[in-house]
Amino acid sequence: MTGESSIDPDLQIYNNTKPISVEGGELRTATEKFSAEVYDRNAIPPNTSGYHIPVKWRFQQQRPAAKVLGNHCEIILNLKVRGESRDIKIEYEK
Numbered sequence: 001m002t003g004e005s006s007i008d009p010d011l012q013i014y015n016n017t018k019p020i021s022v023e024g025g026e027l028r029t030a031t032e033k034f035s036a037e038v039y040d041r042n043a044i045p046p047n048t049s050g051y052h053i054p055v056k057w058r059f060q061q062q063r064p065a066a067k068v069l070g071n072h073c074e075i076i077l078n079l080k081v082r083g084e085s086r087d088i089k090i091e092y093e094k
Contacts, residue, residue, distance in 0.1 A: 008056035
């Protein structure tokens with residue numbers, strides 16, 4: 001789509017001993033909230049090496065993703081760890 005930009009952060013899980021499923025997520029900026037696109041709903045199996053968390057955000061504004069994010073933003077991930085719901089917050093500062 002013309003003018004679309006996206007963010008697919010390289011978030012990794014290391015040394016997990018339990019299966020982890022990504023249920024959803026949200027990107028919060030100073031002025032907006034965006035729901036995550038989870039592009040793989042299969043559980044992340046227990047492993048000792050890194051495993052990419054399958055989330056990304058698309059923006060349909062006519063501006064680059066860096067402008068959308070601003071100086072501070074946060075990602076909230078909704079995970080299920082062996083059936084138990086957990087939220088994780090990741091903060092970014094420019």
